[in-house]
Amino acid sequence: MRLEAQTVFGTSLDPAVPGAIFTSPSATLRERSDIGCILLSAAIDGNGILDAAGEAVGVELPATAGAYKTQEARFALMLSPRSWIVQCNIDEETALVGRVNATFADRTINASRFSDYLCWFELCGPDGTLLLKEGGFLSLERDGFRVGHAKRTLIAKVTAVLIRLDDQAWLIGIERSRARYFADWLISCACLDR
Amino acid sequence: MIVIRCPYCNEQRTEEELSYGGEANIVRAIEPDTLSDTEWTDYLFMRNNPKGLLQEQWCCAAGCGQWFKIERHTVTHEITEVIRFDQQFSCKKDS
Amino acid sequence: MTSAKHGYRLAAGGVIDRQRAVSFSYNGDHLRGYAGDTLASALIANGVGVIGRSFKYHRPRGFYGTGMEDPNSMLAVRDAYGFEPAIRAGQVRLSEGLEACSVTGWPSPEFDVAAIAQLASNVLGAGFYYKTMMWPNWRLFEPFIRRSTGFGRLDSAISRREMHHRHEVADVLVIGGGPAGLTAARQLAHSGLKIVLVDDQPRLGGALLWEAVSFDGVPASEWVDRTVDALKADANVTILTSTMATAAYEDNAFTLVEQRADEHGVRAEHHWKLRAANVVLATGMVDRPLLFADNDRPGIMLGSSVRRLIGEFGVAPADRLTVYTNNDSGYLTAIAARKAGIDVPVLVDTRPQGQAIHAAAAEQSGVRCVFDSQIEGTSGYKHLKAVTVRGSSTVESIRCSGLAVSGGWTPLIQLAGHRGVKPVYQERESMFVVRAAPPGWHVIGGAAGSLHLTTTLAQARAAASAIGSDRGVPMEQGADVSVDCMSYGSISPQWIPDCGARSRMWVDFQNDVKVSDLDLAARENYVSVEHLKRYTTLGMGTDQGRTSNINGLAVMAGLTDRTINAVGTTTFRPPYSAVRMGTIANRRDGDLHQPRRYLPAHAIHEKLGGVLEDFGWERPDWYRSNGADRESAVEAEMVAVRNHVGVFDGSSLGKIEVTGPDAGLFLSRFYVSNMATLKPGGVRYSVMLKEDGVIFDDGVVACLGPNHFLAGPTSGNAEAVAGWFEQWRQTEWPTMRVAVAPVTANWASIAIAGPCARDLLARLEPDFDISPEVFRHMQVREGHVAGVPARVARVSFTGELQYEVSVPSRYAASLLNTLLERGSGLTPRAVGMEAWLRLRLEKGYIHLGSDTNGRTTPLDIGMGGIVAKRKDDFLGKRSLSLAFATSEEREQLVGVEAIGGTLQAGGRILASGHERTPCPSEGYITSACFSPSLGKSIGLALVVRGNERKGETVSVFSDGSIIRCRLTSPTFYDAENKRLNT
Secondary structure, rough: OOOEEEEEEEEEEEEOOOOEEEEOOOOOOEEEEOEEEEEEOOOOHHHHHHHHHHHHHHHOOOOOOOOOEEEEEEEEEEOOOOOEEEEEEHHHHHHHHHHHHOOOOOOEEEEEEOOOOOOEEEEEEHHHHHHHHHOOOOOOOOOOOOOOOEEEEEEEEEEEEEEEEEEEEEEEEEEEEHHHHHHHHHHHHHHHOO | OEEEOOOOOOOEEEOOEEEEEEOOOOOOOHHHHOOOOOHHHHHHHOOOOOOOEEEEEEEEEOOOEEEEEEEEEEEOOOOEEEOOOOOEEEEEEOO | OOOOOOOOOOEEEOEEEEEEEEEEEOOOOOOOOEOOHHHHHHHHHHOOOOOOOOOOOOEEEEOOOOOOOOOOOOOEOOOOOOOOEEHHHHHEOOOOOEEEEOOOEEOOOOOOOOHHHHHHHHOOOOOHHHHHHHOOOOHHHHHHHHHHHHOOOOOOOOOOEEEEEEEEEEEEEOOOOHHHHHHHHHOOOOOOOOOEEEEOOOOHHHHOOOOEEEEEOHHHHHHHHHHHHHHHHHOEEEEEEOOOEEEEEEEHHHHHHHHEEOOEEEEEEEEEHHHHHHHHHOOOOOEEEOOOOOOOOEEEOOOOOOOOHHHHHOEOOOOEEEEEEEOHHHHHHHHHHHHHOEEEOOOOEOHHHHHOOHHHHHOOOOEEEEEEOEEEEEEOOOOOOOOEEEEOOOOOEOOOOOOEEEEEEEEEEEHHOOOOOOOEEEEEOOEEEEOOOOOOOEOOOHHHHOOOOHHHHHHHHHHHHHHHHHOOOOOOOOOOOOEEEEOOOOOOOOOOOOOOOHHEEEOOOOOOHHHHHHHHHHOOOOHHHHHHHHOOOOOOOOOOOOOOOHHHHHHHHHOOOOOOOHHHHOOOOOOOOOOOHHHHOOOOOHHHHHOEEEEEHHHHHHHHHEEEEEEOOOEEEEEEEHHOOHHHHHHHHHHHHHHOOOOEEEEOOOOOOOOOOOOOHHOOOOOOOHHHHHOOOOOEEEEEEEOOOOEEEEEEEEEEEOOEEEOOOOOOOHHHHHHHHHHHHHHHOOOOOEEEEOOHOOOOOOOOEEEOHHHHHHHOOOOOOOOOOOOOOOEEEEEEEEOOEEEEEEEEOOOOEEEEEEHHHHHHHHHHHHHHOOOOOOOOOOEOOHHHHHHHHHHOOOOOOOOOOOOOHHHHHHHHHHHHHOOOOOOHHHHHHHHHHHOOOOOOHHHHHHHOOOOOOOOEEEEOOOOOOOOOOEEEEEEEEEOOOOOEEEEEEEEOHHHHHOOOOEEEEOOOOEEEEEEEEOOOOOOOOOOOOO
């Protein structure tokens, strides 16, 4: 027996099915259920363990906030000075968690399953950024939110992990229980003529 | 709108992203049992409420989750100092 | 109703589009205006004189201004997209099919029956209601007073206006698109700085749209067009027209309300939050009234508004217009009126001739000027007929249909006031100005009290240069332009005239506050400006005292022999102009009001007929598939758990992984029980306290392996507890080797409870031993269930054998389905929140927040023994030895059984010896239900000295009746714990 996996928006978990939630000429929102991730939490400071952890997950862990490190199919971003999200293919989650927890048997770094914690959205199109800005300041910096930058902030009263993929594309991680609300909210913004 | 540059993630954060932790430097005794009732209840409840500069704790709650200290003018909201917990140095506030 | 004496459209002039007629209606009359008109200018052009009635005396009132400063012209307005219950006519742009109607005066502003109040005006002075309606009871008078007052009309039709929120950051925010703002923005353009220019009018230019000005010999309109074109050519410049800066906050954050209109009305509203490094305040200034007897008659209007009507809209407010002034700008009005062909019989100047710099120019255009003169009174009830002019030795009556007054200028500095700036009175110009602007601000032009355009432009260029060098950006050098226009000159204020009745001089037109009311306030010692405001209602109207404040406080200064600076102004607070609640709420209603949280198996609950309620998460309260109504379904669900097996979705329960070498020690500092001694595979229940000793949360902690714990706070506190852990880790115990990772939403937790729970779990083919002697109560296992990774805790909330099966959330729906489908023979039922909570009540387990309150300590809920056993410290422990916690009079948790009747949560326990209410109370029922297992009504209660009173009979006031109850142990069901240990 094996339970069937379902994505947040109710389709079965098959990467071949693109999970478009809404599309319009100016913006497209889709669920990226193919993206899996794990959460690394360190019990101590120290660059030494960072390197070892990076080796275990196969991607260098960034030491500064906002940096979004890419290595082949893996991505890592710093959530806090002692925690990182490592993105991977959803099928790799179990293996990655196992590798880290075997490397750090005393749990100075702990790997937690995190693929089901966040619902990843991809928001593309010329109006994508405008839609997000209905929900909050994406950045208060003069040079704004740069491509390749990652940040955790509030959008529409919900904490979101934002990654700017390019000028017109965002990857947005939303806590799973609030993902449907977030999509409803984005759709309500997008349905209006601007 | 209070804006603080978080000394950990180095992003300017609005007050919606921050949470407030009251007056800073209220230290918990290592052995509370050795305190008198008065000393303990002072620790629990007695706080300064100056019209002027106050050191207080804030958390980059919707951002990097880190607690830090600032010195803020309670009338103008001007922030004169931002201090990390792990390194006791301060960052002068910009813009 | 149209008569030549009232306003009319001039044959030429204005920036309106005379090719595009617009039809609209006012109180059912069909009227016409032009594109570019405001509702105010179109109504005046159609000869409407009386636009409303005053608040208290119901005096007829006409247009006093053309914009936001007008205290009189509140109307209800409907366009194709929405409805405004109360808005000034000057703030509405005319659109096709617009419907406007009066909100004051009944049956109409022209004929208002309540105008009889004027006869009583002598007794209706300041404070009348406070003093008079006290006896016998204010409520007796309230309905009538409410009906006869107020501005606004409600309409329940849903607005079709589109609402947006915008959040932006700019380098420079320029507020005001007149000559000052445009010059500053033009200079800063192309510097690379991100500039936002806002103006509340649909067309940029400010006063240049109506004042007679030329730049380098060409009309100002050409200069405006050129400047706007240059701004539009810079991609870094955003121009927001029809946009009001409504409030200014710390760190230069502003709220803006932008209206986007088409020919049918206001189609959309954008509510902006904008933060700027620098701010240029170029909001201009507004004309002030002069005080004289009967200065409120329709036909009397601010001089600047008259010039705007003529210049911007091509409208004359009257065919015969007297001008009354104490400064040089009045002459501009007289000259503009003459140019438009309006008869100006006389200009009355309160000052000596020598001070009037434009007198010759006025006389040249055919205006007779009289000096050292005042207006003593006016006549005409619904429309001005004549004014009486008193000179040093003469009195003459002048027949006229309009009177333009100018009492000096008031800079619009309210936004600076929002930031705590105290305006300073400048004697020479008799105006309040900003001396110390907020950081990064530059106040220029009229807002800075500039009375000449050349000064204004120089200030604008200086502000731009200062910002440029401050930010280190290159800037285009702005060329000096030569300006040809008439200066606003100088002023000699005369606040209270020497002649005329003070009880007929209106200071606040909207709230009917007269000079005599200020006299009364001064006599009764309401001399502080804030008291004056509240006692007389001066400046408390919807116009926020734009025309009345300065006159009011200047009069008070005179009455109390103080300087105007000593009296000071009232505090300016946001918003600068009315903002509709709907604009702020935006689309935040219904499902979008607050973030809703959905269970991972939400769709299955819906399919099962779950009645979803908001418990912080959308959770099924009960299932329609289990019964026709709530009570029968809840009972069926409870019976299923007691007799075979129930399935409950507990996915919202908090899950926090606490890891690292010091993880056990760390947790032991939070919980009343010592979590450090928990062995891998073990689970322990406990409560945690805040430092004051009061219970903050309860739940179980599981030890999944060495240095690896999983804390399970309550659903409602999951995020707060994780934050609490982090705060202590970072701020107090930074050297502890521990990490806190909240992972709640990652895991779906489905509880299976009942005598058949083990059989049902077995059908999921767990890859570990679940036999009762191996997997015992209060233990946890990690492994696989139904082929997927799982954590299974054997814990019980219901008192039955119970397992909590957690799998990654993506499997939640499938797990729930599988449990309900694979349970053939075991007849599993889905169980909702209500049944679940009643089951635990039978067992006597607390439900945090119901059975505990903001005072409850672990000593009050029977955990004193655990506290006493702890040798080491934990948060809040020290407080448990304070007198408040050890007092004999504590409310303690007990069980309650009804001897007859039905218990209800909230019922008060009557103090011993009392059988009737009112009487003292000794506690209350915290939870209650009818127990199907016991066949009676039971509950939990916090009762004074409850522990020692078990067995006692008490009276409980419950929902109107008094019932007898017995206090018992909280555990009603299976006190020996046989069932959960099977």
